[in-house]
Each structure stands twice: as structure tokens, then as C-alpha cells.
Amino acid sequence: MARVTVEDCLTKVDNRFQLVLVASKRARQLSKGAEPFVEWENDKPTVVALREIEEDYVTAAILDEKPTEEVQMELTEGAVAEMPVVAVPTPPGSTER
Known part of the structure; x- marks a missing residue:
């Protein structure tokens, strides 16, 4: 497994800020179970993302x-917004409103 550096990745994105956004989004996906595109050898999700x-x-x-x-x-x-509103009658003698 080759070591990856921020400088290696900066040639692939516009700037450091974009690199942080891209890497963090991909790391979150990996943390939630997304399949990695590279071999995962006891690395943290951020390293795999980079x-x-x-x-x-x-x-x-x-x-x-x-x-x-x-x-x-x-x-x-959207489904909830499209549901019709239905008034439910209050049972006789009930004090709830």
C-alpha cells in the first residue's frame, strides 16, 4: 500500500478546501458501508478516501x-405533504380538544 499525501491529491481537485469536502463526503460514505474502490488494509476511512x-x-x-x-x-x-387532512371527531364526554 502506497502512502498518500495531500499534495498527491491536490492535482485531482481545484484546491485544498474542495479536497476536504470531497474526501470527507467519501469517507462518510465508506463509514456507512459503501464499497471501497481501492484495497482497504486496516486504514481509516479518510485515508481510503484520499x-x-x-x-x-x-x-x-x-x-x-x-x-x-x-x-x-x-x-x-412529499408523500406526507400530499396526504389529506382528516378531522377526527372527539368522543362524547371527552375533555380533550
């Missing part, structure tokens, strides 16, 4: 992708 960037498996385009959870939330929120 190796993937350096080897051109991951690019800045990852920043434009919507996470699966966000897509699911949008679908759920």
Missing part, C-alpha cells in the same frame, strides 16, 4: 450527488 481521490476513482463530482438518505427524506416528506 487514496481513491489520488487514483482517480473519486472526483469532485461526488459533491453534486444527493445522498440516499436525503432522497428518501424528500420522498417521505
Whole structure:
């Protein structure tokens, strides 16, 4: 396993700030169970993410992708927003309002 440095990765993205965003997003994906594109040998997710960037498996385009959870939330929120509102009658003698 070759050692990866920030300088190696800077040739693949526009600047250090973008590198941080790309690497952190990919590291989060790896932490949540995404399959790595490179061999994972007892490395932390951030190191694997940097190796993937350096080897051109991951690019800045990852920043434009919507996470699966966000897509699911949008679908759920849309379905809830489309549900009709139904008034439920209060049972006689109930003090709740």
C-alpha cells in the first residue's frame, strides 16, 4: 500500500478546501458501508478516501450527488405533504380538544 499525501491529491481537485469536502463526503460514505474502490488494509476511512481521490476513482463530482438518505427524506416528506387532512371527531364526554 502506497502512502498518500495531500499534495498527491491536490492535482485531482481545484484546491485544498474542495479536497476536504470531497474526501470527507467519501469517507462518510465508506463509514456507512459503501464499497471501497481501492484495497482497504486496516486504514481509516479518510485515508481510503484520499487514496481513491489520488487514483482517480473519486472526483469532485461526488459533491453534486444527493445522498440516499436525503432522497428518501424528500420522498417521505412529499408523500406526507400530499396526504389529506382528516378531522377526527372527539368522543362524547371527552375533555380533550
